Amino acid sequence: MTRYISVGMAFAAVPWLLALDKPAEAHGFAGERFFPATIATDDPFVADEMSLPTITVNPRAGDGSKEIDFESDLAKRITPNLGFTLQDQWKYTTVPGAPNTYGWGALQTGLQYQLFVNAPHELIGLVGLKASWGHTGRVNEAGAPDFTTLTPTFDFGKGFGDLPDSLPWLRPFALTGNFAVGFPTKTTSNGNPNANTLNYGVALEYSLEFLQHHVRDVGLGVPFDRMIPLVELSMTTPINRGQGSLTTGTVQPGLIWAGQYFQIGVEAIVPVNSLSGHGLGGLVQFHMFLDDLFPDSIGKPLLGE
Amino acid sequence: MRSGKILAGILAMFIAVAPFVTAFAHAFPNRSIPAAGSRMAQSPTEIRIWFTQKLEPAFSHIEVLDASGARVDRDDAKVDAQDATLLHVSVKPLAAGTYKVVWHVVSVDTHPTEGSFSFAVMA
Numbered sequence: 001m002t003r004y005i006s007v008g009m010a011f012a013a014v015p016w017l018l019a020l021d022k023p024a025e026a027h028g029f030a031g032e033r034f035f036p037a038t039i040a041t042d043d044p045f046v047a048d049e050m051s052l053p054t055i056t057v058n059p060r061a062g063d064g065s066k067e068i069d070f071e072s073d074l075a076k077r078i079t080p081n082l083g084f085t086l087q088d089q090w091k092y093t094t095v096p097g098a099p100n101t102y103g104w105g106a107l108q109t110g111l112q113y114q115l116f117v118n119a120p121h122e123l124i125g126l127v128g129l130k131a132s133w134g135h136t137g138r139v140n141e142a143g144a145p146d147f148t149t150l151t152p153t154f155d156f157g158k159g160f161g162d163l164p165d166s167l168p169w170l171r172p173f174a175l176t177g178n179f180a181v182g183f184p185t186k187t188t189s190n191g192n193p194n195a196n197t198l199n200y201g202v203a204l205e206y207s208l209e210f211l212q213h214h215v216r217d218v219g220l221g222v223p224f225d226r227m228i229p230l231v232e233l234s235m236t237t238p239i240n241r242g243q244g245s246l247t248t249g250t251v252q253p254g255l256i257w258a259g260q261y262f263q264i265g266v267e268a269i270v271p272v273n274s275l276s277g278h279g280l281g282g283l284v285q286f287h288m289f290l291d292d293l294f295p296d297s298i299g300k301p302l303l304g305e
Numbered sequence: 306m307r308s309g310k311i312l313a314g315i316l317a318m319f320i321a322v323a324p325f326v327t328a329f330a331h332a333f334p335n336r337s338i339p340a341a342g343s344r345m346a347q348s349p350t351e352i353r354i355w356f357t358q359k360l361e362p363a364f365s366h367i368e369v370l371d372a373s374g375a376r377v378d379r380d381d382a383k384v385d386a387q388d389a390t391l392l393h394v395s396v397k398p399l400a401a402g403t404y405k406v407v408w409h410v411v412s413v414d415t416h417p418t419e420g421s422f423s424f425a426v427m428a
Contacts, residue, residue, distance in 0.1 A: 027331060029418070032419055032420045034333075119419075165403075165423060168342065213337070213341055213422065214341060214421065214422050215342055215422070216341055216342030217336075217340035217341045217343060226333075260330035260333075260357060261330055289330070291416070292330035292416070295414040
């Protein structure tokens with residue numbers, strides 16, 4: 001039933017989405033604001049970009065297992081305002097007293113539409129529908145799902161460069177965030193409930209590039225004037241099937257360096273509760289701007305530009 | 306495993322074409338005279354901004370505004386003939402006050418960026 005609800009929501013959204021036709025810049029620009037591609041928080045913009053790889057060492061799980069993920073993401077514009085995403089990850093898990101396991105996770109795809117870009121207020125919004133496809137990964141060995149999950153999403157970004165000049169040190173701040181509801185197409189797997197989930201997160205960023213070149217020259221040169229310290233919060237709360245108290249999430253402080261053609265991100269992973277893991281984890285990501293690397297070929301929209 | 310093979314194929318395609326492209330990028334400011342947020346003892350005669358990429362002269366502009374929003378530049382913004390990463394505009398003699406520099410540029414691969422910063426003249 002939930003499958004039909006989410007698919008219906010997606011189709012219902014199409015007419016009014018098509019009625020809005022604001023040109024979107026590849027990359028995460030809203031006026032003067034450059035939003036980097038954050039790691040835990042979905043980006044609020046369509047883009048021609050690719051992460052290869054994202055290597056994540058997760059906090060240790062409650063059963064003592066430790067998972068390392070090697071992930072790649074691709075975002076590609078179809079038109080200037082419409083894009084799709086592809087994502088997959090290869091997991092390697094060490095389990096005390098048991099053989100190590102490894103294999104591909106579920107293939108994830110997404111369709112995104114740039115809902116609005118307000119340049120003066122550095123405000124940007126995006127809606128989308130993501131799908132995590134069942135039986136596209138190694139189900140038994142690597143824990144990939146045996147069911148498909150459809151997830152309508154809303155992502156937003158807000159830069160604070162429009163604050164008055166009397167608050168200069170606050171103007172480099174920006175906030176991005178996402179709200180999404182996941183609808184699994186199968187209610188149970190091996191006797192365990194697959195709950196609908198509320199997925200939400202925010203990333204609070206402080207752009208040293210904005211500070212140095214838009215607010216006040218504080219003497220930052222290369223490479224420091226392209227750095228963006230940030231902290232991300234990524235949460236998931238099941239909302240039915242008796243799973244409501246099982247909220248999990250992570251807090252991820254880190255640093256992104258955004259250059260002309262690529263960016264590098266490094267973050268620590270701190271679980272918010274014991275259900276989310278124990279101890280610290282970490283990740284590193286290499287992220288390429290395809291629109292800058294390949295402006296005349298795969299870096300531009302497939303249609304409409 | 307099938308999804309992995311699909312993803313590997315897509316990634317291989319991107320990697321395969323990488324050596325055969327010419328790289329350009331969005332133009333970000335590198336430095337400027339006056340610097341962002343600076344206080345100048347006397348009026349500058351020109352605003353100069355250096356960018357990280359070469360600029361497209363036809364679509365790259367600077368405006369300088371006083372506190373009331375009136376333009377105080379001489380409307381002669383141009384990309385430097387010897388250095389295509391430098392955009393400059395001359396300004397009228399500026400009285401003491403705060404001024405805002407607003408720039409819109411397009412890099413040679415047609416990527417647009419925009420920005421602004423303020424500076425003050427003390428006397």
